[in-house]
Amino acid sequence: MSQDTLFDKVWDLHKVSSLPGGSDQIFIGLHLIHEVTSPQAFGALKDKNLKVKFPDRTVATVDHIVPTDNQSRPFKDNLAEQMIATLEKNCLEHKIRFFNIGSGNQGIVHVVAPELGLTQPGMTIACGDSHTSTHGAFGSIAFGIGTSQVRDVLASQTIAMNKLKVRQIWCENKLSNGVYAKDLVLHIINKLGVKAGVGFAYEFAGPAIDALSMEERMTICNMSIEGGARCGYINPDDKTFNYIKNKLCAPKNEHWGKALTWWKSLKSDDDSIYDDVIKIDASKIEPTVTWGITPGQSIGISQQIPLLDDLSPNDKLVAEEAYEYMSFNPGQSIKDIPVEVCFIGSCTNGRISDLRIAAKVLKGKKVSKNVKAFVVPGSEKVANEAKQEGLDKIFKDSGFQWRDPGCSMCLAMNSDKLIGNQVSASSSNRNFKGRQGSPSGRTLLMSPAMVAAAAINGKVSDVREFINL
Amino acid sequence: MKSKFSPPIGKISRIDGQCISLIGDDIDTDRIIPARFLKCVSFDSLGESVFEDDRKTLKGSHPFDLEKNKNAIILIVNSNFGCGSSREHAPQALMRWGIKAIIGESFADIFYSNCIAIGIPCFTLPKKSIEEIQNYCDNQFLFLEIDLENSLAKSKDLTLNIEIKETTRKMFLSGEWDATSTLMENENLIENKFNQLPYIKFNTDLAI
């Protein structure tokens, strides 16, 4: 059993009781909600005649269903309008702070909370969304929950949960030029498998992690869930503290010093004990692309789609399903596979640094005429910052459509969807069958820089050939 | 569809009924219920749309469309079932189609806890046993009597030692899986915790 890791410290601090059945009752320090997984929870409160216990500890925004081409109200899609209206009503009724469209702070919940300074070290954070693991980048313990648990958090600010085991993923050396956090995390998921993390929290550590910016660290923790780990985190350091400082909801004045002292005490002890430790050599990783229907089915850009015989028995069933669904052949190079749609956005890679890197690749170039390309900033703040830097212009000049913030084609609940069996190069996090809105649509996950390169060439390309990085 | 849906309540100790087999590893929640069906403010009508895209692709030969399975309530799956998105819509859709228990090789974490939260026990069995049961199901009707007290599933000529986490098993037997009231009983402890946590005081700006 793990001991003295950040996970242990934060868990123990938030433990309210041991429940009769043997699980722990955990206090949730910050609860984030959005329009898709909260309405039924509020409905259940009403049915049971319950109130929201600590309305100040819940914060709302709207992201999944918002259109990105025209955000004027009412939305054209009636159902989407009904969902945002329900959230507005619930927040008003229960006095929950809501960052709505036009507030300047709306966006994908996992982009918004960190940029507002809501996400802080040492907190427990829950949200009805599996990519809540993102917030672990700040040394918080953050995990996705279902709607019934959203109800429980609203009613009691606690949930019932079994303590997770802790696996440290030690990343040695540094990423090479043109290789990004997205490549690292895809590589980790490929090495460990999509279900290795079940029952675990992942602690990402080592020189390669230390060297990452906060936004890159968010990309890593974001995809913990794709490796099966409900929660992923990184011990906080000066980068973490500097990122939070002066943000809207960051501790101010005399609170700042106290917060800092406490945050510094949280990191895993040098002699802490892990349930498991895995080592990864970051310097060996190349730009990485998925070829199949799970985020674990990825290869480096210079490699070929694996042959059935090269896979372990457990991976064969899904590989066969993937060959068929993707209509790719085992042994085929991933490079040069034609793409028809390019999408930059999502809570994995829709932040300002992602847009900057993609714009750098695109500057002065044109998107291939066979490609529909669009960029969806992760939040209103990201969009505004990008506009100030003139990034929107670079994107538009190259042939990318510039959209309003939201989840968009990461899960295609709005009108941004693949058509038929189109192949998309996507900076998002899931390549599941049908994920991007067409039951036969095909998704290749990669870094935003790689998406930009694919957009220019109209096929999967090695971004390292594009720029002097 | 079938008889009117009524959600489980209180203690759950027995689930008896027909099995339905669904073959495949890493079946994610996007496949169980595609995102377009999440555009709803209630779970009521999700049952009809479970596995919608897979069912369309298979044009009537998907297990959830086969006439012989229409009364099945115990779902038999392979490994890492329910991975991906945390949407509770997935187990809700299964439940509203008629599923009351799931037996599989392994389950994704969030899916597993969502199932507990809505009263669907998930059990595990080794790969080999699952494959045997799935084979059997494909050829004939399999009725199982699941006994949570003893972690057993029995049929006419079969007894299976199905596994379930001890804490989870107790939650079903005691009714504690329906967590809200259990959690709220500790109101004083919750208030104390709120007052003790260092960071609550750091963030005076959170209130409206």
Ligand code: SF4
């Ligand atoms: S961007 Fe995608 S993964 Fe992230 S919260 Fe939105 S839908 Fe979920």
